[in-house]
Amino acid sequence: MSQSAQSNPIPSPPVALALIQGRSPVARLAAATTMVLLLSSCSLLLGSGSERDTAADADIGEQSSETAAVEDAPTIREADFAALQWREAVNEYYVTPAEDDGLQTVTIGEQIAYTDVDGDGHDDALVPLQITDGNWFEQIWYIWTWDPQSEAPVQVESPVAREARCGDAVREVGAEGSAFVISEALRIQGDQSLDCASEGPIEITRHVTLDDGWPVLTGGLTGDGGICPQPNGTDAMFPVGDSDLRVAPYDDASPVTEPVPDAFDEVEDVWSHLWLYREHWMLVHLGYYDQDVTGGYIPCAWVYLAEDTRPVPHAPYQEG
Numbered sequence: 402m403s404q405s406a407q408s409n410p411i412p413s414p415p416v417a418l419a420l421i422q423g424r425s426p427v428a429r430l431a432a433a434t435t436m437v438l439l440l441s442s443c444s445l446l447l448g449s450g451s452e453r454d455t456a457a458d459a460d461i462g463e464q465s466s467e468t469a470a471v472e473d474a475p476t477i478r479e480a481d482f483a484a485l486q487w488r489e490a491v492n493e494y495y496v497t498p499a500e501d502d503g504l505q506t507v508t509i510g511e512q513i514a515y516t517d518v519d520g521d522g523h524d525d526a527l528v529p530l531q532i533t534d535g536n537w538f539e540q541i542w543y544i545w546t547w548d549p550q551s552e553a554p555v556q557v558e559s560p561v562a563r564e565a566r567c568g569d570a571v572r573e574v575g576a577e578g579s580a581f582v583i584s585e586a587l588r589i590q591g592d593q594s595l596d597c598a599s600e601g602p603i604e605i606t607r608h609v610t611l612d613d614g615w616p617v618l619t620g621g622l623t624g625d626g627g628i629c630p631q632p633n634g635t636d637a638m639f640p641v642g643d644s645d646l647r648v649a650p651y652d653d654a655s656p657v658t659e660p661v662p663d664a665f666d667e668v669e670d671v672w673s674h675l676w677l678y679r680e681h682w683m684l685v686h687l688g689y690y691d692q693d694v695t696g697g698y699i700p701c702a703w704v705y706l707a708e709d710t711r712p713v714p715h716a717p718y719q720e721g
Contacts (some may be wrong), residue, residue: 422678583607
């Protein structure tokens with residue numbers, strides 16, 4: 402505050418009246434006019450503060466409404482996956498579990514995990530489709546991302562994990578950071594030595610996220626994040642050399658990096674597992690000769706084929 406303001410404070414109404422009464426008519430008129438102007442200024446100042454308070458309250462109310470709208474917006478955690486159409490790649494059909502009346506019983510399994518794997522700020526889900534038929538049982542896990550515009554889940558094409566009677570076992574699924582965590586006991590392709598009650602010898606916990614919409618490995622291991630059939634060893638593999646190994650079957654997919662594999666070989670029996678087939682891309686196993694990085698698990702990746710002469714025995718994914 403300035404010195405002039407300090408030496409000439411605004412008089413209170415009683416004091417101002419006393420000052421007016423002790424002066425000449427002209428002086429009293431001038432003093433009265435001054436007091437009216439001062440009181441009017443105070444009134445304007447108080448009015449301006451009230452308007453600012455009203456505007457601030459309106460801003461707070463608008464922000465609260467926007468926050469409530471975001472909190473009330475639907476998320477993937479409320480989705481009814483049984484009411485959605487699934488593109489089931491392993492059995493090669495489309496199915497809506499809630500409407501299915503086929504010979505098999507198709508339902509949604511219980512082990513569902515949630516986290517944001519595509520980095521858009523919205524949770525995604527890892528959901529099992531459970532299929533039973535008499536003594537037969539299998540569960541196949543797919544990632545569903547959340548589309549905030551349509552407020553609906555969107556299925557990721559490639560299956561991420563599978564367990565089945567007399568086959569691989571999925572012990573647990575969960576989430577950690579921006580990845581789904583899948584603990585499995587896997588069998589070796591073609592090994593008939595185990596009975597149906599026994600779990601496979603290859604124990605692995607995989608961390609799976611998305612690379613441009615495709616499941617990929619993360620958390621210290623790079624490669625394809627989908628189902629990877631396990632071969633019997635890596636002795637027959639070829640040196641990597643100049644081969645360009647990718648984590649997903651498309652040109653812009655990330656390369657396989659740390660740890661760098663030493664060898665690779667084509668995944669066998671793709672023709673009976675058509676979800677593993679992509680035109681011009683060959684699914685391969687990765688070998689690590691001098692590195693114990695996988696605990697016995699052999700990851701998969703993709704190699705581009707400029708000329709793909711491999712036959713496709715039939716057209717998959719028929720509408721059903």
